[in-house]
Amino acid sequence: MNFEQLKSLDQQSHTPNYGRYDLGLSHGKSSTVYDVEEKQYIDFTSGIGVNSLGFADDGWAEAVYHQAKTLQHTSNLYYNEATATLTSTLTKLTGMDKVFMCNSGAEANECAIKLCRKYSFDKYGSDRYEIITLINSFHGRTMSTLTATGQDAMHPDCFAPFVGGFKYAVSGDFEDFKAKVTDKTCAVIMEMIQGEGGVLPQDKEFVKQVCEFAKQKDILVVVDEVQTGIGRTGKLLAYEHYDITPDVITLAKGLGGGLPIGACLCTEELQNVLSAGSHGSTFGGNPVACAGASYVLSKVANQEFLDEVAKKGEYIFSRLNKMKNVKSTRGLGMMIGIEVEGMTGAEVAKKCIENGLIVLTAKALVRLLPPLNITYDEIDKGLAIFENVIKGE
Numbered sequence: 001m002n003f004e005q006l007k008s009l010d011q012q013s014h015t016p017n018y019g020r021y022d023l024g025l026s027h028g029k030s031s032t033v034y035d036v037e038e039k040q041y042i043d044f045t046s047g048i049g050v051n052s053l054g055f056a057d058d059g060w061a062e063a064v065y066h067q068a069k070t071l072q073h074t075s076n077l078y079y080n081e082a083t084a085t086l087t088s089t090l091t092k093l094t095g096m097d098k099v100f101m102c103n104s105g106a107e108a109n110e111c112a113i114k115l116c117r118k119y120s121f122d123k124y125g126s127d128r129y130e131i132i133t134l135i136n137s138f139h140g141r142t143m144s145t146l147t148a149t150g151q152d153a154m155h156p157d158c159f160a161p162f163v164g165g166f167k168y169a170v171s172g173d174f175e176d177f178k179a180k181v182t183d184k185t186c187a188v189i190m191e192m193i194q195g196e197g198g199v200l201p202q203d204k205e206f207v208k209q210v211c212e213f214a215k216q217k218d219i220l221v222v223v224d225e226v227q228t229g230i231g232r233t234g235k236l237l238a239y240e241h242y243d244i245t246p247d248v249i250t251l252a253k254g255l256g257g258g259l260p261i262g263a264c265l266c267t268e269e270l271q272n273v274l275s276a277g278s279h280g281s282t283f284g285g286n287p288v289a290c291a292g293a294s295y296v297l298s299k300v301a302n303q304e305f306l307d308e309v310a311k312k313g314e315y316i317f318s319r320l321n322k323m324k325n326v327k328s329t330r331g332l333g334m335m336i337g338i339e340v341e342g343m344t345g346a347e348v349a350k351k352c353i354e355n356g357l358i359v360l361t362a363k364a365l366v367r368l369l370p371p372l373n374i375t376y377d378e379i380d381k382g383l384a385i386f387e388n389v390i391k392g393e
């Protein structure tokens with residue numbers, strides 16, 4: 001099937017809710033991917049932070065294949081080893097006590113919202129349900145995570161009415177945060193680096209102040225690590241850069257390495273909140289997705305690997321910061337935002353595709369989320385294309 005045939009087939013039947021590039025991908029290896037006409041591209045996107053180990057990693061594919069051939073799904077009515085192994089590894093690696101498994105970042109955040117509200121309800125009664133999120137945040141596209149998302153543009157009238165009980169505080173402004181807290185507040189949800197909001201790292205002092213204040217008032221701190229987690233910033237979880245202890249952590253994207261997965265982790269104090277029947281998901285903890293995730297963790301949750309991510313990130317930042325027309329860069333590890341002089345992120349992304357590189361955007365920025373195991377050779381090839389594109393060549 002050539003590209004025009006593929007595009008036409010897709011457009012006849014697929015809902016038109018994605019703004020897509022004129023590019024049809026066919027197969028890939030590591031951080032190199034090919035379109036349906038065999039043109040090669042360097043991948044600086046990892047499928048928006050999902051393919052932690054790049055395309056078609058042999059060990060990951062083997063783990064997934066083995067599980068698919070053995071026991072692909074059981075329902076949550078029964079126990080299975082692949083799921084139990086993953087939840088156990090996640091608790092060991094994070095120091096959290098329990099994990100709810102689901103299928104996406106939005107679902108992980110939905111779980112966090114329900115968990116926080118139920119914790120508060122069980123302890124304080126019915127009138128303590130408000131959740132504070134930050135302006136510019138992104139937490140998902142379901143009705144409650146969309147409401148939690150602190151961006152007016154994500155709350156158009158066509159989807160009204162939105163879910164009640166959310167308030168939005170200004171990032172970095174502790175006074176504003178305190179002003180939003182009332183005796184109805186049960187939780188705060190934050191990303192340590194706002195990805196979709198424009199690769200905006202939180203101020204360390206602000207995060208610490210919020211967490212200390214929340215602790216005093218028994219307001220639960222939820223850290224949304226859906227985009228920042230699983231090694232992306234050079235630590236297993238981005239909150240480790242911030243010297244805080246969250247009550248709840250949400251994960252998705254890079255955890256699965258390419259299969260749908262989400263996880264909501266909580267501390268010992270919250271271990272019994274999600275009592276039997278209070279929450280669930282048919283596919284949550286799917287053995288195949290969990291086998292893939294366990295493989296991802298076996299590679300990523302390792303100091304040498306994480307140091308290498310940090311080093312590659314520093315290398316990319318240092319190369320970018322020397323490029324003519326790079327106005328500014330921000331981010332951490334291999335979560336990188338770039339402001340380009342005279343070009344929007346969308347313009348850069350389009351031109352990169354023409355030249356054999358795929359990149360992401362976030363607001364007006366170019367955003368890079370390369371696979372965590374990208375090689376220096378692939379980084380150099382990708383950066384050479386990027387430099388030419390922003391030079392206007």
Ligand SMILES: Cc1ncc(COP(=O)(O)O)c(C=O)c1O
Nearest residue numbers: 104105106138139140226227252
């Ligand atoms: C920080 C954050 N939270 C939640 C989500 C939603 O994840 P999903 O698209 O898997 O539902 C995203 C997706 O980009 C995200 O970046």
